[in-house]
Amino acid sequence: MESVTNRILYVRLPCNPIFPIGVVYLADHVHKLFPTAQQRIFDLGTVPPLDFTVALDACVDEFQPTLLVFSWRDIQIYAPVGGRAGNPLQNAFEFYYARNLMVKLRGAVGGMRLAASYYTELWRNQGLIKRGLKRARKHNPMARAVVGGGAVSVFYEQLGNKLPTGTIVSVGEGETLLEKLLQERDFRDERCYVVGENLPRDHMIHEQPTPIEKTACNYDYIETIWPEFQYYLQEQDFYVGVQTKRGCPHNCCYCIYTVVEGKQVRINPADEVIAEMQQLYNRGIRNFWFTDAQFIPARKFIDDAIELLEKILAAGMKDIHWAAYIRADNLTPKLADLMVKTGMNYFEIGITSGSQELVRKMRMGYNLRTVLENCRDLKAAGFNDLVSVNYSFNVIDERPETIRQTIAYHRELEQIFGADKVEPAIFFIGLQPHTHLEKYAFDHNIIKPDYDPMSLMPWTAKKLLWNPEPLGSFFGEVCLQAWRQNPNDFGREVMNILEAQLGRADLEAALVAPVERAGEVERARGTRGPLWGLGGKGTGELGSQSRAGVPPVERTGVAPTQWGLGARGQEKILAAAKNT
Numbered sequence: 001m002e003s004v005t006n007r008i009l010y011v012r013l014p015c016n017p018i019f020p021i022g023v024v025y026l027a028d029h030v031h032k033l034f035p036t037a038q039q040r041i042f043d044l045g046t047v048p049p050l051d052f053t054v055a056l057d058a059c060v061d062e063f064q065p066t067l068l069v070f071s072w073r074d075i076q077i078y079a080p081v082g083g084r085a086g087n088p089l090q091n092a093f094e095f096y097y098a099r100n101l102m103v104k105l106r107g108a109v110g111g112m113r114l115a116a117s118y119y120t121e122l123w124r125n126q127g128l129i130k131r132g133l134k135r136a137r138k139h140n141p142m143a144r145a146v147v148g149g150g151a152v153s154v155f156y157e158q159l160g161n162k163l164p165t166g167t168i169v170s171v172g173e174g175e176t177l178l179e180k181l182l183q184e185r186d187f188r189d190e191r192c193y194v195v196g197e198n199l200p201r202d203h204m205i206h207e208q209p210t211p212i213e214k215t216a217c218n219y220d221y222i223e224t225i226w227p228e229f230q231y232y233l234q235e236q237d238f239y240v241g242v243q244t245k246r247g248c249p250h251n252c253c254y255c256i257y258t259v260v261e262g263k264q265v266r267i268n269p270a271d272e273v274i275a276e277m278q279q280l281y282n283r284g285i286r287n288f289w290f291t292d293a294q295f296i297p298a299r300k301f302i303d304d305a306i307e308l309l310e311k312i313l314a315a316g317m318k319d320i321h322w323a324a325y326i327r328a329d330n331l332t333p334k335l336a337d338l339m340v341k342t343g344m345n346y347f348e349i350g351i352t353s354g355s356q357e358l359v360r361k362m363r364m365g366y367n368l369r370t371v372l373e374n375c376r377d378l379k380a381a382g383f384n385d386l387v388s389v390n391y392s393f394n395v396i397d398e399r400p401e402t403i404r405q406t407i408a409y410h411r412e413l414e415q416i417f418g419a420d421k422v423e424p425a426i427f428f429i430g431l432q433p434h435t436h437l438e439k440y441a442f443d444h445n446i447i448k449p450d451y452d453p454m455s456l457m458p459w460t461a462k463k464l465l466w467n468p469e470p471l472g473s474f475f476g477e478v479c480l481q482a483w484r485q486n487p488n489d490f491g492r493e494v495m496n497i498l499e500a501q502l503g504r505a506d507l508e509a510a511l512v513a514p515v516e517r518a519g520e521v522e523r524a525r526g527t528r529g530p531l532w533g534l535g536g537k538g539t540g541e542l543g544s545q546s547r548a549g550v551p552p553v554e555r556t557g558v559a560p561t562q563w564g565l566g567a568r569g570q571e572k573i574l575a576a577a578k579n580t
């Protein structure tokens with residue numbers, strides 16, 4: 001039972017105009033439980049930067065909230081995506097690896113611009129939270145702020161000392177926390193803490209989220225509390241978010257999704273998902289992004305995916321397109337057929353390496369042979385759109401033979417889909433807190449436990465943007481050469497340079513992972529220096545060799561269709577991404 005009439009203002013903090021599905025779901029959930037609560041969604045993603053403060057002030061003055069729900073989506077963008085202040089990866093590589101002093105200088109200037117823009121955004125968002133709360137307290141002295149969202153889930157420990165005392169900092173999904181807050185119940189058992197009152201519990205992010213029964217979002221209601229909703233309906237090519245499940249059972253060494261959402265997969269009933277999609281469809285939306293950590297997290301969820309896709313067809317939504325993160329090892333011919341029939345028009349293979357040995361070492365649980373078989377099924381089912389394949393070279397135990405294997409694997413994918421349809425997305429992985437990879441980095445003395453994962457200072461950034469020696473310089477030079485030679489087709493150029501320099505393995509070698517024997521890794525490492533033609537410096541740094549990762553698309557930023565952006569946004573991103 002709600003004890004006072006609450007006025008809840010959801011402020012989506014500035015970010016590229018991705019549909020703010022998180023706050024929409026929170027507001028919908030609250031409305032279903034507390035129909036008398038007054039709510040308003042205010043999306044700074046649709047406001048020009050110069051107007052942020054004026055617009056926020058005006059909204060707070062008009063709505064006079066008692067509770068401010070700040071949703072902060074992204075902070076760390078190490079992936080090679082341009083837009084904010086240039087191409088972070090290129091700047092970093094020019095600075096770290098260029099031999100030409102002018103290029104190095106250009107990288108340094110670019111890097112400084114990027115760092116300045118990053119810290120400005122960070123301070124600006126903190127400022128908006130403080131400002132909004134202060135202003136709300138003029139109208140309601142007891143007004144309170146709670147912050148959550150993707151970025152807060154990743155950096156909740158670091159954000160504590162940057163926010164006003166009394167702010168509630170929340171990890172992961174926020175439905176039950178808001179529910180308890182509004183009922184004035186004790187909420188401290190939720191994954192949250194209160195700035196100035198308590199510290200986050202150890203491993204709080206690893207606690208399981210409280211499950212909720214998800215029903216179709218009521219967009220008739222949402223449009224009454226969100227004046228800017230039309231913004232996302234106007235451009236016909238936004239990919240609007242719809243969640244079909246939460247959680248991922250896997251353990252990929254670099255990934256934090258499985259921790260934020262929890263390992264237990266919770267399926268939203270297909271009929272509810274369809275009912276939600278239909279409301280959007282009836283408003284003219286034709287592009288959907290299934291925002292699940294994984295659309296088909298494991299084989300046992302194939303039937304759920306089939307049920308959903310069959311129901312999409314049965315509901316008559318035959319002219320839609322959709323995209324999602326998909327583990328390509330969990331497909332069947334029937335599912336592949338349905339994916340094509342229902343309009344999946346973007347497909348990403350997040351394998352990270354084309355070497356089964358390395359895929360296994362990263363704990364990704366992928367069988368690369370199965371992925372190839374499933375890709376053949378998809379092609380046979382008529383899939384003829386763009387396929388983006390993520391590669392992060394220099395993952396754990398990378399060496400020339402594993403690179404040759406990745407080349408072989410990639411060429412096989414080109415055989416299947418056509419070379420012009422397979423886009424190799426080369427990226428370097430940003431280390432994220434609370435991952436196995438972070439632990440590996442601590443154990444191997446690569447970073448210290450008191451490092452700041454939000455830092456963009458060159459000495460920290462170099463470690464977080466994972467490209468350790470001795471291969472680091474080699475890859476740095478290959479990337480710089482690719483940017484010079486063919487900046488508009490960076491990924492393919494990298495693959496060509498690598499193949500020209502190292503050759504290609506037999507496909508079969510890529511598909512088998514030899515059983516690791518004691519000492520094997522060390523032996524492999526020991527051969528790296530001479531193999532790479534490195535001097536003592538290179539071989540001397542072998543101790544810093546490591547693996548790396550960032551969840552599928554986050555690493556790349558190259559997929560043109562997946563951004564939920566309008567056409568111009570997509571073009572810009574495609575151009576920026578190609579430049580990487």
Ligand code: B12
Binds near residue numbers: 021073079149153
């Ligand atoms: C799907 C997805 C995408 C899709 C989005 C497609 C679309 N059209 O919607 C695509 C591929 C486009 C994408 C792109 C990017 N993404 Co992304 N993405 C995700 C993913 C997997 C799910 C997000 C989602 O929509 N979930 C479903 C909704 C319902 O959940 P939600 O928004 O998180 O909201 C819930 C909770 O967060 C919480 N909540 C939200 N706000 C608040 C506020 C309060 C007060 C409370 C209490 C709770 C709360 O409750 C909500 C409901 O349960 C997350 C990882 C993850 N598993 O969460 C990353 C994630 C959000 N992305 C991230 C990033 C960095 C990016 C990129 C910047 C990557 C890049 N370098 O290019 C880009 C750019 C995005 C942009 N703004 O420009 C990061 C953000 C954190 C960070 N590192 O800073 C995440 C967390 C991944 C990660 N671990 O790094 N992404």
Ligand code: SF4
Binds near residue numbers: 256
């Ligand atoms: S990378 Fe994908 S499959 Fe692996 S844990 Fe993360 S969400 Fe799950």
